[in-house]
């Protein structure tokens with residue numbers, strides 16, 4: 001401050017809990033990241049398709065990263081705190097102590113992660129009910145949502161978990177409770193993963209029909225009967241205990257949270273695009289699709305009126321941008337699939353040695369290796385005879401079929417670095433082709449999308465970004481801040497502090513365009529052919545299944 005004329009800077013802290021790590025940022029009022037820290041979190045996979053975490057480990061990581069980003073800052077300048085997280089299920093007993101989600105009775109592991117597929121039988125039975133709430137999750141409930149997981153706990157861990165449980169939280173709501181002591185849930189979590197309707201509230205008949213009538217009898221106390229819009233200020237703000245844990249001052253505003261993909265959406269979708277030569281300039285914000293690409297990819301499209309897209313989650317009212325309906329397409333593993341293909345290849349140890357020698361990430365090394373071997377043709381043409389179907393963990397959208405498997409066609413005997421690089425390229429392309437498939441389903445149902453806004457760990461990969469532009473034929477906008485999900489979390493904190501009148505105002509002021517990647521339209525014919533093959537792959541997979549199931 002000089003001469004008492006200038007107002008002191010106002011800062012917000014955003015905390016983003018992803019699948020593999022927790023990140024925090026100190027963000028100013030114009031959305032600039034002033035400090036960033038990250039910390040890995042523990043994951044357990046006790047058996048195939050079972051994925052667990054620990055809420056205590058996650059909270060401890062939140063504390064480490066928050067303390068780091070506020071070091072050296074006058075804490076009085078920090079006005080608000082916002083959390084986003086994966087939509088994993090946290091279970092606590094009536095005294096808020098962790099309960100085990102496993103037969104080993106390890107209560108440290110009290111989180112069923114979003115990608116856990118243990119509740120297949122439960123979700124199949126839920127879908128057989130054809131209950132009307134299913135219309136609002138794309139027609140088919142995903143095994144990754146919370147109702148099947150709750151039913152699994154009741155049917156499998158009745159004594160050690162279900163009967164003792166006092167609180168079932170979506171992870172973002174667990175974090176805001178931990179910070180404030182307020183058990184109110186965010187509208188975002190409840191609408192997107194728990195079948196709550198912003199307009200009609202809970203539907204008793206659904207819970208009774210699926211065998212969870214105890215949730216209704218208890219007046220939804222365990223899953224949430226006080227619901228707040230994302231960004232609303234919670235209780236009296238940060239409790240003294242949480243303030244000590246996080247290294248902040250007690251009483252600062254804490255916002256009702258968002259799921260991570262939705263925070264990414266807020267962080268990118270409202271940016272002013274003037275002067276970037278984009279078709280979406282002058283078009284409504286509904287022409288933008290935010291794609292949040294980390295362990296998974298989520299495709300967030302908004303509309304003024306509800307649009308029912310078969311196989312695409314939603315329409316969800318006010319779950320991301322207040323007043324707008326949201327459709328959320330998704331690919332359940334994307335970053336995880338690329339890592340799986342690269343790390344599982346025989347040439348991976350050689351890749352690691354070479355990348356380390358050049359102080360590069362393995363992805364940066366592979367990208368430059370592809371440039372070396374491409375000869376006169378564009379890089380993307382190296383996969384003319386290698387095709388991948390990317391549903392190694394089932395299909396979220398638009399087929400909503402968790403039984404689908406991954407496919408690779410065009411394998412050879414070679415196992416060298418060239419072979420690894422081309423397989424990596426084909427996997428990246430398959431993910432981008434999957435995005436095109438989702439966009440086509442959304443457009444067929446009434447969306448009109450012209451521009452992609454990418455964020456998340458995979459948006460740091462130039463090949464991934466260019467393939468999304470080339471294969472969808474749409475420009476891809478990257479934000480000024482690479483960590484846009486954290487800008488979304490900070491937007492929540494800024495709204496809770498009262499410094500902005502609305503989420504829309506905060507979005508417009510805090511998200512900024514960084515770079516635009518345009519599609520190379522001269523390659524369109526090649527990618528149209530790759531897309532044709534892509535669609536054939538799943539058709540053939542279904543044919544194989546029919547042949548094998550024919551008695």
Ligand SMILES: Nc1ncnc2c1ncn2[C@@H]1O[C@H](COP(=O)(O)OP(=O)(O)O)[C@@H](O)[C@H]1O
Nearest residue numbers: 018019020294295335336363456457458460461
């Ligand atoms: N610098 C990078 N270059 C290329 N890919 C990256 C980079 N950093 C992360 N990734 C990819 O992003 C994925 C993780 O993204 P991230 O947003 O951190 O995930 P999550 O939010 O699920 O924890 C990884 O699986 C990896 O494939």
Ligand SMILES: O=C(CO)[C@H](O)[C@H](O)COP(=O)(O)O
Nearest residue numbers: 018019086087261294295296
């Ligand atoms: O289901 C989701 C959003 O609705 C996310 O995919 C899930 O929360 C995991 O996110 P990430 O890939 O960023 O870890």
